[in-house]
Amino acid sequence: xxxxxxxxxxxxxxxxxxxxxxxxxxxxxxxxxxxxxxxxxxxxxxxxxxxxxxxxxxxxxxxxxxxxxxxxxxxxxxxxxxxxxxxxxxxxxxxxxxxxxxxxxxxxxxxxxxxxxxxxxxxxxxxxxxxxxxxxxxxxxxxxxx
Numbered sequence: 001x002x003x004x005x006x007x008x009x010x011x012x013x014x015x016x017x018x019x020x021x022x023x024x025x026x027x028x029x030x031x032x033x034x035x036x037x038x039x040x041x042x043x044x045x046x047x048x049x050x051x052x053x054x055x056x057x058x059x060x061x062x063x064x065x066x067x068x069x070x071x072x073x074x075x076x077x078x079x080x081x082x083x084x085x086x087x088x089x090x091x092x093x094x095x096x097x098x099x100x101x102x103x104x105x106x107x108x109x110x111x112x113x114x115x116x117x118x119x120x121x122x123x124x125x126x127x128x129x130x131x132x133x134x135x136x137x138x139x140x141x142x143x144x145x146x
Contacts, residue, residue: 021047023058023070032069045077048085060088068101075109095121095137098130103137113140 021044026034038044048055051064059079062070071090075081081090091111094102103121107113113121122141125133 021049021058023047023074024049024061027058027062027065027067027070030065030067035067035070035073038073041073042077045074045079054088055085056088057084057090060084060090060093063090063093063099063102063106064088064097066094066097066099066102068099068105071099071102072105075105081106081109081111089116089121091121092119092124095125095130095133096128098125098128098133100130100132100136103133103140107136107140112144113137114144 022038023041023044026038045058047058049058049061050056051061056064057079059071059074059081062068062074071094084090091103091106091113094106115121115123122134122137125137
């Protein structure tokens with residue numbers, strides 16, 4: 001009985017987390033207009049979104065869905081590129097899905113193309129056969145080593 005009550009509580013909290021963050025709805029809609037019309041965008045830019053049982057930043061979520069408009073706006077509103085409790089690195093996610101526009105926005109905002117000890121963004125892009133993403137990451141890596 002306690003497990004059921006705990007599950008109900010967690011489910012309610014997750015629904016509350018998602019309901020309180022307008023970025024999730026805007027990113028899901030894939031509507032540039034909805035992204036641009038979010039109320040209090042700065043206030044919500046770092047509030048977590050629940051995805052398949054784990055928490056993800058709006059920035060990581062936007063990268064996952066290749067929503068480059070949302071990525072650019074989130075970065076403009078101060079989204080923290082390292083605010084990812086479950087290890088969802090926006091650069092790695094953008095590389096994995098091959099979103100060149102997302103990667104470019106991240107790099108322009110100071111994100112690194114270098115890996116963090118585990119699988120690198122470059123390797124993820126190569127595995128996905130995302131040639132344009134591979135080229136951009138290689139270019140960024142060269143710039144970072146100068």
